[in-house]
Amino acid sequence: MQVLLVAIGSHGDVLPFIALGTELKRRGHAVLLAAPAPFADMADRAQLAFHGLGTQAEYDGFVAEPNLWHPRRGVRVTFGFVSALTEPVYRWIAAKWRPGEGIVAASTLSLGARVAQDKLGLPLVTVHVMPVLVESRHAPPILPGLPLPSFLSARLRHWIGRGADTYVIGPAALPGLNAFRAKLELPPVRRLRHWWNSPLRVLLGFPEWYAEPQPDWPRQAVQVGFPLADRCGDVDELTPTLAAFLKAGDPPVVFTYGSAMRQGQSFFDAAVRICRRMGRRGILLTPQDGQVPADLPPQILHAAYAPLSQLLPHCVALVHHGGIGTVAQALAAGIPQLVVPVAFDHFDEGQRLRRLGVGSVLSRHRFTPSRAVAKIERLLGNPDVTRACAMARARMLAENGVRTACDAIEDLRAVATRSSGAA
Structure with a gap:
């Protein structure tokens, strides 16, 4: 055919x-x-x-x-x-x-x-x-x-x-x-x-x-x-640098604002401060130049791209724009999500994650380190969220x-x- x-x-x-x-x-x-x-x-x-x-x-x-x-x-x-x-x-x-x-x-x-x-x-x-x-x-x-x-x-x-x-x-x-x-x-x-x-x-x-x-x-x-499809992307495995970073310490928080975003500098600036406040390692995913601070501390790594199906199971949480493909990969990994919506379907996806009990939403204008840290720590410290994420992962494995x-x-x-x- x-x-x-x-x-x-x-x-x-x-x-x-x-x-x-x-x-x-x-x-x-x-x-x-x-x-x-x-x-x-x-x-x-x-x-x-x-x-x-x-x-x-x-x-x-x-x-x-x-x-x-x-x-x-x-x-x-x-x-x-x-x-x-x-x-x-x-x-x-x-x-x-x-x-x-x-x-x-x-x-x-x-x-x-x-x-x-x-x-x-x-x-x-x-x-x-x-x-x-x-x-x-x-x-x-x-x-x-x-x-x-x-x-x-x-x-x-x-x-x-x-x-x-x-x-x-x-x-x-x-x-x-x-x-x-x-x-x-x-x-x-x-x-x-x-x-x-x-x-x-x-x-x-x-x-x-x-x-x-x-x-x-x-x-x-x-x-x-x-239709999970991230391994059809730019690379289908973790780079040696990224794999080594994951093995070198505690599971990090991942931050991404979508592959096409060109106005994400303030998002990634806040991401660095969030990691510092939480005392956690972080990974900043963006293929675009000029969006990530030039001098990152050693506990934060910038990667242009990574297949989320290979990355997220080794991470503790995901902070992102709310694109449906990214949402699905985090559900499959069984980790909580904080959505900072921009446009398109992002607002709708964020509310669906909140209803499922696997995530939270913070508007772009309210995305400050103090508010984001509070949201992420509540997600990580709530056993109900942990159970909901595990249930979502089981459902994804069955499909x-x-x-x-x-x-x-x-x-x-x-x-x-x-x-x-x-x-």
Whole structure:
């Protein structure tokens, strides 16, 4: 079977698709991956046929934009990048897809794939890797820049959240999308967060115990669990320097603010002071130059990258932005998490961790050494948190999101054949 994979976003968006592609190729399928150009090396290491979207310079400009990390203004920056790739994605799929021979699986923001489904009738699987992408009147996710109090009813919070479609998401995403659809003689999209779900199948990359299924979720949605994929990254093992540091003392606290973050200097400055106050060792993870203090004490190590599945089991806690891939790795390691949310799904993930009893949240503006130390020490000293982390780790060991997602894609072969015939 031919499988065309499309992923648009940063490492956390692309890595799961590289993992899916690796497993599907192992099963004997012909896999082609389209993703932003900077991920060519990662695809090459996974031995996946790769088509680069855009250029390195365009991607660098996107992630370097300061407004990308604003809870509200980041939406416009994101969809500016997405809109530029919508037509290239459509053209690539139209050129590569062979009717009756395969399936397309695409990330949420791969809007060109969804357009191709509407125009060409091809079988498309939409993959949402975070719960914030799925609407619900019963359990509305927390949208960035919209901190609604929990005492409001779920329906009211959902209704207020729908305003984001009208005043934030729609104006940022729909003009460019609908201009392209008009060229293809397709009707305009009215509401993106409804349309971006494939009518054929939606895969949700998180388990039921993390985000309970809701009665008003799309009927074609299937939860497959977290597609853990960090060993498809820049390196798949700990470096000798990092391994030696872990062996040289007590388990450290790990600090990371995401692979694409360019404005993390204050976060890492605070991380150094947190470690000093706690008398603990620390690891600062960031690939970007200029974000970490130049003269680190010997008990703190800076690493550009490390596969979290190999690192976190040797650590005592994780302080991070709240990206879903990072969340999942800490759950698998069974360690508590302090989330300092920035934008996107970070606020929603933080609240889910708090409800599970495995983490806490501290706003970016309140992230000071004294407050962070108090939060971390409460997490480490609470036996209920320890038990909740152990339970999460056991649940993660019992699941394999990549394998389950690939099973679901293979199960659609008959549906895809009927869909192609109808088209």
